[in-house]
Amino acid sequence: MSDWFKLQIVSGMSGSGKTIALHTLEDMGYYCIDNLPISLLVSVADHLINEPEAIFRKTAVGIDARSQSSQLSTLPDMVEDIRNSGLDCKMLFLDTKAETLIKRFSETRRKHPLTNEQRSLAEAIRYERELLAPVIEAADLRIDTTHTNLHELRDLVRHRIGGEEGKVSILFESFGFKHGLPRDVDFVFDARCLPNPYWQEELRAYNGMQAPVADYLSAHQEVTSMLSDMIDFLARWIPAFEADGRSYLTIAVGCTGGQHRSVFLVERLSQHFAEAGLHVMSRHREL
Incomplete structure (x- = not known):
């Protein structure tokens, strides 16, 4: 029954x-438990395996740095033991840059759980990252929420975790190199060598999802050649990742500003692989 x-x-x-992610999973039919002590994780897994009840068929638990640091370091081994027992167990980690976290806590006036009279907010964030280092390394899926609002995060959780069983979930993401590389991606393609619509004054106000830019780029052989090469490469290697048991794959395409070339290519890649029957989602970080 555990399978x-x-x-x-x-x-x-x-x-x-994390709270938004758990609420989204609850809406997807998961039985959710927030702030579970790590010492109880094995007990929860044992219950799912030995006393399966329909209400717990999909269970989600929230674990964070409020657990003791000694327990956090053992989490990867716990998860491996749970998987070896036959239970489908996955781990999602939500990450955000420190400066964005400082801004969020300042705006909401919430207290960080690790701050105290001796530890400032910035120090608490650094300390929390140190505590969670073993969890970050062991996560199956990491989502960077630095540039993500509430609605986008819900969509990411729904699409990435709610995909078809046995199929790898693929996220195609466009970005601008001048704003920094995205974190936690598997492949990065650089489209900065392609003709840039930005230098066409009549196209500057449009983005790669809109017809004027799409028509301009489609008319250039370099663009269609790069797109064809990217499709051939991914068509060759996506099945290999899927056969290896990978559940998630993130593929990023970048140009200078993340408005035109990368957006166009991500749209075309998403369309191609969705039509091929893969579980696909696209995201444009800079739009």
Whole structure:
């Protein structure tokens, strides 16, 4: 019976959106438990395996830095033991850059759980990242919420975790190199060598999802050649990742500003692989 049951662990930095992720999973039919002590994780898994009940068929637990540091370091081994027992167990980690977390806590006037009279907010965030380092390394899926609002995070959780069983979930993401590389991606393609619509004054106000830019880029052989090469490469290697048991794959395409070339290519890649029957989502970080 355990192979019909799923345990989803949700962890992440304080202020990164863990509560939103758990609420989204609850809306998806998961039985959710927030702030579970790590010492009880094995007991929850044992219950799902040995006393399976329909209400717990999909269970999600929230684990964060409020657990003792000694327990956090043992979490990866616990998860591996749970998987070896036959239970489908995945771990999601939500990450956010420190400066964004400081801004969020300042705006909401919430107290970071690790601050005290001796530890400032910035120091608490650094300390929390140190505590969660073993969890970050062991996570199956990491989502960077630095540039993500509430609605986008809900969509990401729904699409990435709610995909078809046995199929790898693929996220195609466009970005601008001048704003920094996205974190936690598997492949990065650089489109800065392609003709740039930005230098066409009549196209500057449009983005790569709109017809004027799409028509301009489609008319250039370099663009269609790069797109064809990217499709061939990914078509060759996505099945290999899927066969290796990977559940998530993130593919980023960048140009200078993340408005035109990368957006166009991500749209075309998403369309191609969705039509091929893969579980696909697209995201444009700079739009």
